[in-house]
Amino acid sequence: MYKKIFYIFTLVLLITSFSITSFAEGLEDQKLLNKYTILADKNTSDTEQFLVTITRPEGDESTFKKSYVICGNTVKDDIRVMLLIYDKDEKKYIPFANTDGDYMWDIGVSGIFMKEVILPNKGANDVRIIAFKKNETEKLVPKTNLQINSFTVSVLDNGIKEAIKTGFLKITDMLNGLFK
Amino acid sequence: MKQFRFERFKLYVLMVLVLTSFIQVGILWNYQNEGLPTNFLWNIFDNSSSKVTGDVSDYVKLFRVTATEGYDESHFIINEDHEYYTKLCNEAFYYLTDLLKGKNILSKQTYPEEYWGEIVVKKSFVYEFRTKINITTLSALLNIENVVNQEFDGVYKMALLPRVDSNNNIGLYIYDGNKTYGFVLPFNKKGLSREKYNDILIALENNETYSYVVMNEWMGINKTPYKIKPDILIPRGSASEDFEDIICSVPQILQNIDTSTKDDLEKIAAKVLGNDKERLTWGIDLDKSIVFRNPSKSYKIHQDGLLEYKYLSQYDRADKGTEIEALEKAVDFIAQMADMVKGADIYLSGINSDKDGYYTFTFDYKVHQRPVFFLEYPVNTGNESFVNNAITINANKKKVLGCYWIIKEFSVGNSTLKIRTYPFDLLDDVFKKYDYLNFSNFSVKDVIISYEGKYSKNEEHLKPVWVIETIDGRYYTVEMKEKKGE
Numbered sequence: 001m002y003k004k005i006f007y008i009f010t011l012v013l014l015i016t017s018f019s020i021t022s023f024a025e026g027l028e029d030q031k032l033l034n035k036y037t038i039l040a041d042k043n044t045s046d047t048e049q050f051l052v053t054i055t056r057p058e059g060d061e062s063t064f065k066k067s068y069v070i071c072g073n074t075v076k077d078d079i080r081v082m083l084l085i086y087d088k089d090e091k092k093y094i095p096f097a098n099t100d101g102d103y104m105w106d107i108g109v110s111g112i113f114m115k116e117v118i119l120p121n122k123g124a125n126d127v128r129i130i131a132f133k134k135n136e137t138e139k140l141v142p143k144t145n146l147q148i149n150s151f152t153v154s155v156l157d158n159g160i161k162e163a164i165k166t167g168f169l170k171i172t173d174m175l176n177g178l179f180k
Numbered sequence: 181m182k183q184f185r186f187e188r189f190k191l192y193v194l195m196v197l198v199l200t201s202f203i204q205v206g207i208l209w210n211y212q213n214e215g216l217p218t219n220f221l222w223n224i225f226d227n228s229s230s231k232v233t234g235d236v237s238d239y240v241k242l243f244r245v246t247a248t249e250g251y252d253e254s255h256f257i258i259n260e261d262h263e264y265y266t267k268l269c270n271e272a273f274y275y276l277t278d279l280l281k282g283k284n285i286l287s288k289q290t291y292p293e294e295y296w297g298e299i300v301v302k303k304s305f306v307y308e309f310r311t312k313i314n315i316t317t318l319s320a321l322l323n324i325e326n327v328v329n330q331e332f333d334g335v336y337k338m339a340l341l342p343r344v345d346s347n348n349n350i351g352l353y354i355y356d357g358n359k360t361y362g363f364v365l366p367f368n369k370k371g372l373s374r375e376k377y378n379d380i381l382i383a384l385e386n387n388e389t390y391s392y393v394v395m396n397e398w399m400g401i402n403k404t405p406y407k408i409k410p411d412i413l414i415p416r417g418s419a420s421e422d423f424e425d426i427i428c429s430v431p432q433i434l435q436n437i438d439t440s441t442k443d444d445l446e447k448i449a450a451k452v453l454g455n456d457k458e459r460l461t462w463g464i465d466l467d468k469s470i471v472f473r474n475p476s477k478s479y480k481i482h483q484d485g486l487l488e489y490k491y492l493s494q495y496d497r498a499d500k501g502t503e504i505e506a507l508e509k510a511v512d513f514i515a516q517m518a519d520m521v522k523g524a525d526i527y528l529s530g531i532n533s534d535k536d537g538y539y540t541f542t543f544d545y546k547v548h549q550r551p552v553f554f555l556e557y558p559v560n561t562g563n564e565s566f567v568n569n570a571i572t573i574n575a576n577k578k579k580v581l582g583c584y585w586i587i588k589e590f591s592v593g594n595s596t597l598k599i600r601t602y603p604f605d606l607l608d609d610v611f612k613k614y615d616y617l618n619f620s621n622f623s624v625k626d627v628i629i630s631y632e633g634k635y636s637k638n639e640e641h642l643k644p645v646w647v648i649e650t651i652d653g654r655y656y657t658v659e660m661k662e663k664k665g666e
Contacts, residue, residue, distance in 0.1 A: 055400040063252060067417050069604075071398040075405050075619065108608030111405040111619060114398060115604060116417055 032082075033095070036140055039130055040084065040092040044148055051079055051147040052107070052131040060152040066119050068153060070098075070129065073112040080106050080134040081113060086126035093128050106134060125153045234515030236507055237321050239543060241527045242269060243310040243551075246392070246413065249381050250303040254391030255413055256384040258305075259549055264372075264380050271371050272307045272340055273322060275352045280319055282328030284365050286349060290331065291360040297401050297410025299353045299360065301394055305340045305377070306411075310529040310544070312336040312357050317504040332356050337411070342377035350374075355411075390601075391416045395627070407623040407651060414627055415601040420663040425593030426547050426631050429639040430485040431520045434587065439464045452479060452487070454516050481587075484637045486559060487517075489583040497537030501577020506539040507531075510573040513580045514543065523547060523590035529569060538576040542569035547590045551630040553647050554586050555655050558635050568655060570633075588633065598663045599644050601629065609658045610648055623651040632657055 038044045056071040070083065082104045085096035095103035098115040107113050119125045131147040132140050140146040245268060248255040258265055278284050300306055312334040319327045337355040344351030344364055354361040367373065395412040433451060438444045445462055453460060453472060460472040465480065472479040476493040500506070518526060530542035545552040556566045567584045574582040606627070611617050626649040631642035646658040
């Protein structure tokens with residue numbers, strides 16, 4: 001009987017300790033956003049891409065799919081990336097989780113990251129990619145150890161795609177007819 | 181009179197000497213090339229009538245055919261059972277034939293390698309060999325006598341762009357691994373029209389088949405910390421795919437052999453050696469492998485199905501010949517025993533023409549249209565400690581000089597594996613598994629979803645893996661994870 005209670009108690013203890021860790025991480029991330037309000041502020045200016053080269057999006061982009069992959073790379077060590085999206089109601093950038101459920105991740109040993117997100121809005125999605133040295137979070141300074149880049153990724157309606165296709169076909173048909 | 185008789189005797193002696201020297205030359209010739217000298221005269225009359233000859237076109241096959249609507253769109257793999265697969269391949273070879281003959285070329289231009297990356301993200305149909313195929317080999321396969329093209333010396337990949345301009349023309353782009361060559365030709369009037377190409381693409385999209393994306397569409401050309409070839413395809417999203425349970429085993433004929441009985445050994449000798457059977461002696465080695473040999477040839481069949489062949493005499497370096505001549509010899513050698521490999525297709529996967537006096541050809545298996553890799557497969561018997569291909573053959577225009585062949589047969593089990601084809605952690609996983617890798621010694625030439633075969637004397641269920649091939653020819657594998665709970 002005591003044995004059983006001991007096992008159950010240990011199990012509860014283990015689960016609680018794991019939860020505390022992940023909760024603490026979440027808190028830590030949130031603390032960062034609270035500490036550096038410039039991260040969420042719409043008016044914050046972009047920096048050069050001196051820590052991470054963002055390869056997708058390359059600038060403001062359009063896509064026909066809601067599933068979108070954000071990519072970048074770095075040759076530097078210990079770089080953490082944070083992904084935010086602009087919330088019109090809150091009038092600030094808020095965490096934007098990828099399909100793994102993370103809005104913050106470390107760039108791995110390959111130096112390259114690829115993260116899939118589901119863009120929530122038809123039309124414009126204002127995303128912000130933030131990169132910083134993860135062991136320098138005590139004092140993050142833009143252009144020194146903090147990189148901020150904002151992009152607009154627009155999800156276009158598939159009807160537009162069809163219109164472009166059929167439009168092009170009509171033009172080519174017309175040209176073919178003319179030069180026959 | 182006495183003098184006359186003596187002269188006549190000398191003439192007879194001379195004639196006998198000439199005749200015996202001729203036979204001796206024949207014997208030596210035969211000994212070098214075929215087998216024991218006792219069979220020399222027999223060979224003249226027999227002339228290897230039962231020798232199996234292979235057809236090179238059965239082995240020089242396209243590795244992959246893909247299609248896309250264009251930039252940011254999905255790429256689809258067109259399988260061999262697709263209703264338009266044969267038609268699409270015939271179309272590509274029709275335009276390639278025109279190109280090699282120098283017919284109907286409206287314009288041409290040469291581009292750097294990076295341009296191939298731009299081609300594959302346009303509306304296109306892309307045809308890939310696993311290795312660069314020399315023009316002489318291609319022209320032999322396409323029955324072209326006079327090759328006019330001087331622009332490129334081989335084809336590694338090619339693409340058809342059905343919308344290259346607003347006229348009734350098609351773009352044919354050739355990639356040889358270093359440069360991209362673009363040509364504009366008129367549409368084949370009896371072939372697929374531009375509209376038909378469109379219809380095929382629309383059908384592929386509507387089928388919602390499994391789709392891919394070009395890595396550099398996401399990562400940018402020349403923007404990564406190490407070189408990534410411009411046309412690497414990876415699965416488009418965090419999806420999963422059904423994989424068949426492929427079972428790999430040593431062929432029954434080798435498994436069931438009783439090495440103590442002459443009948444069994446004769447049976448295997450007939451299978452492996454064909455005509456050579458009569459001219460070779462056999463025995464069992466210490467490691468229980470079966471050995472057939474004469475002074476010029478040695479065949480060794482190991483218990484895991486590895487066949488090791490060696491030509492033991494000297495060969496003439498001047499006999500290197502052309503790629504197609506040597507390839508024909510290699511294919512003849514394979515054809516002799518190809519029916520021992522059940523359940524798999526054999527395709528040419530590599531050519532090395534840099535060797536002095538011979539070519540090295542590698543071949544691999546595809547089971548149910550998926551490649552099977554045997555990487556770092558231990559051989560430990562000759563100069564090599566391992567091989568990276570199912571078949572590795574050294575051959576010149578006259579003969580096969582050496583061969584390692586992992587002879588296996590394949591079957592499909594009842595279960596289906598649901599495998600997560602999540603590509604986003606792939607590169608990190610490679611760097612973690614092979615911790616000696618860094619940005620300066622790593623590159624990506626290809627990423628292939630494959631099955632991995634390993635050394636085994638027993639039946640094994642093959643596991644799906646990511647195979648990452650580097651530009652300098654190294655291979656790294658990462659096991660694909662099974663998706664549980666569905």
